[in-house]
Amino acid sequence: MIEICHVSKRYPQSGTNALDDVSLTIESGAFFGLLGPNGAGKTTLISILSTLLLPSAGEIRIDGETLGRRRGDIKRKLALITQHNSLRSDMTLDQIMELQGRLYGIPQERILRRREELLAFCALTGHRNKTVRRLSGGMKRKLMLCRALLTDPEILILDEPTIGLDPASRRQMWDLLRTLNRQGLTILLTTHYIEEAESLCQRVALIDQGRVARLDTPENLIRLLGPVAVDVFAGDHTQSAFFPDKEAALAYAGGRSEPILLRRTTLEDVFLTQVGRGLEAV
Numbered sequence: 001m002i003e004i005c006h007v008s009k010r011y012p013q014s015g016t017n018a019l020d021d022v023s024l025t026i027e028s029g030a031f032f033g034l035l036g037p038n039g040a041g042k043t044t045l046i047s048i049l050s051t052l053l054l055p056s057a058g059e060i061r062i063d064g065e066t067l068g069r070r071r072g073d074i075k076r077k078l079a080l081i082t083q084h085n086s087l088r089s090d091m092t093l094d095q096i097m098e099l100q101g102r103l104y105g106i107p108q109e110r111i112l113r114r115r116e117e118l119l120a121f122c123a124l125t126g127h128r129n130k131t132v133r134r135l136s137g138g139m140k141r142k143l144m145l146c147r148a149l150l151t152d153p154e155i156l157i158l159d160e161p162t163i164g165l166d167p168a169s170r171r172q173m174w175d176l177l178r179t180l181n182r183q184g185l186t187i188l189l190t191t192h193y194i195e196e197a198e199s200l201c202q203r204v205a206l207i208d209q210g211r212v213a214r215l216d217t218p219e220n221l222i223r224l225l226g227p228v229a230v231d232v233f234a235g236d237h238t239q240s241a242f243f244p245d246k247e248a249a250l251a252y253a254g255g256r257s258e259p260i261l262l263r264r265t266t267l268e269d270v271f272l273t274q275v276g277r278g279l280e281a282v
């Protein structure tokens with residue numbers, strides 16, 4: 001279990017309060033999403049979780065124990081996959097995996113066995129002797145996943161795992177993450193893709209300006225707003241209204257002369273109504 005307890009982070013250089021008294025609990029085995037626009041504080045929070053950054057206030061507890069830079073035993077439960085490619089471009093997949101295993105002091109025989117399993121799991125075995133520079137973006141992201149899993153973490157943290165990927169690679173990554181979660185891995189990811197959060201996460205925290213604006217299952221957040229949306233295109237602006245069912249939405253739309261669109265409510269709508277701006281807003 002991950003407990004984020006009253007965590008705040010101020011960057012002294014810029015004076016930015018990136019996180020403001022954030023408290024969250026993420027149960028073991030959960031698939032949890034931190035959803036928010038650019039600059040909301042998502043990366044800061046997972047950098048603190050992975051001890052790359054220290055909080056200005058508050059603490060993180062993993063299975064009841066306080067996380068700190070010197071707690072190697074707790075840190076080993078976590079693996080982080082960053083947003084940016086952190087792979088050496090002149091190394092092959094096999095070499096990257098072997099190097100990671102050695103860095104973590106994993107016995108050679110285990111490195112070789114896990115490397116086989118993980119490359120096969122991510123459908124990368126056929127590319128194992130290629131250098132990273134010859135891989136597609138999707139393959140690089142999968143290799144980062146293999147490398148993170150080599151240490152057998154209990155909690156996998158991913159910062160925008162599918163940013164910049166084409167739709168097919170994005171879906172492949174989703175399938176891999178779903179399988180890992182079904183096998184018991186706790187997954188925490190940040191995203192500003194609505195579809196990603198809705199399709200993968202059992203619970204999401206909507207983060208805005210360093211605060212948790214809402215925390216619930218995607219289904220509940222949408223149900224509470226109203227699962228059927230009506231967009232009314234009124235001249236230069238679009239007005240959206242939300243309803244508990246199609247009948248209520250049709251009754252509202254029926255008497256209007258402007259063009260309308262009936263659609264399913266999304267987490268983006270929840271975000272917009274909650275914080276007054278969308279997830280793509282910078």
Ligand SMILES: Nc1ncnc2c1ncn2[C@@H]1O[C@H](COP(=O)(O)OP(=O)(O)OP(=O)(O)O)[C@@H](O)[C@H]1O
Pocket residue numbers: 011013014016017018036037038039040041042043044045192
């Ligand atoms: N090293 C830093 N020094 C100063 N300010 C920073 C630093 N890193 C982030 N910030 C600021 O802290 C706030 C939160 O940034 P953060 O990167 O955590 O947001 P984010 O939600 O992850 O956004 P993105 O999706 O763009 O990565 C922003 O205002 C950002 O400009």
